[in-house]
Amino acid sequence: MSAFSDALGVTASALKAQATRLRIVSENIANVDTPGYRRKTVPFELTQTRSDVTGVEAGRVRLSDVALNRIHDPAHPMADATGHYEGSNVDMIIEIADAREAQRSYEANLKMFEQTRQMSSSLMELLRR
Template sequence: MSMMKIFNVAGSAVSAQSQRLNTVATNLANADTVAGPDGQSFKARQVMFQTVAMGDQGAAGVKVSQVIEDQTPGRRVHDPKHPQADADGYVTYSNVNAVEEMVNMMAASRSYQNNVEVMNTAKTLLLKTLQMGSGS
């Protein structure tokens, strides 16, 4: 695999994981929000990845194919004094599970870091190869 393909594959993964991290951050920011005036609460979002061919030599990268909303119902808490409570006294919160989102964030962060390390290693090897060719 050529050095440029290594950068392309790792770069595609860094870009995809960056979008995943942004989605997780949005989910965590809305973890304790309540239903808005329309009665709908925030729905957690998940990033879906897709393999992408990178040239004709079998290299494959990744891209975000879509961002989907989790359709599980939000958490309902009985609090009749809350201003957003419904007629039965329940407040509907978002369906974001903070623990799952933290695990998702750690996995995305590690994947991001690993791909940056791949690019740094490829850069170092490329520079050492150029130094050998120059005779220094």
């Protein structure tokens, strides 16, 4: 039964990591028009004991080092003497692609979790006979 609990632990940690990734992507999308906002990313890191991988977790949130967009709008309250201000560096296409990838990874891990649970239940049924 240890292999089943290990598999459930790995998939549960992956579900949590993808949920964190979706939260960060949604923050980026919400702030796409916020002046001075820098895109956030979250790396994944493997958690392991001596030789066994025990799961995956979201690492520290990082801010993108891509230059902020300069926007010309002399009427904007944050505009400088030349009429420019710094917008965000969030690209909606990238964020939508990241959200879709995280969603599909989440769904794949959820299916793996369910299949492992079903195999464990089937094994218990066989052992009862």
